[in-house]
Amino acid sequence: MNTSLSVAIKYGLLVAISLIAYFLILKLFSLHENPWLRLLNGVMMCAGIYYAIKYYKLTSPDSFSYINGIKTSLLTGFIATVVFTAFMSIYMFHLDPAFTEKILGEWFDSYGAGAGILVFVILIEGLASTVVLALAFMQIFKKSYNPSQNP
Numbered sequence: 644m645n646t647s648l649s650v651a652i653k654y655g656l657l658v659a660i661s662l663i664a665y666f667l668i669l670k671l672f673s674l675h676e677n678p679w680l681r682l683l684n685g686v687m688m689c690a691g692i693y694y695a696i697k698y699y700k701l702t703s704p705d706s707f708s709y710i711n712g713i714k715t716s717l718l719t720g721f722i723a724t725v726v727f728t729a730f731m732s733i734y735m736f737h738l739d740p741a742f743t744e745k746i747l748g749e750w751f752d753s754y755g756a757g758a759g760i761l762v763f764v765i766l767i768e769g770l771a772s773t774v775v776l777a778l779a780f781m782q783i784f785k786k787s788y789n790p791s792q793n794p
Contacts, residue, residue: 645702646703647699647714650699651695651714654694654698654719655691655719655723656723658688658690658720658723659723659724659726661687662684662687662723663730665684665687666730675742688720688769689776691720691723692719692773692776695715696780699711700784707784712781719773720777723769724769727765728765735762743761
């Protein structure tokens, strides 16, 4: 029997690995500086949270509830976001400090903003999308207590 935490760890790490792999593939083709290509990050997060809830509901139908589904999806997104943010922190501070200057452009000089602001944006972006996706997907997976409309 899978617990909510074990499913969340499994899918959270899968999402984080896919986000890191996608970033490195973009880096390989020198496309990692294009902010529009980050939209696929949202698609990967979306798929990961959806399949985490679906897997948990299929493997634990007796213990599945709205609270457990929300907990699974929030933990999945939180784990994926924290791992990806940690990777991006290491990348921006140690592996390619010039990346921050290229992304921030004149903000880097004008406002004194550095890699810390990008790390913060990645973290908030991931956590916010996690909350929105968790609430949206649980509308699909929750048990309905409405009476049947068929005669």
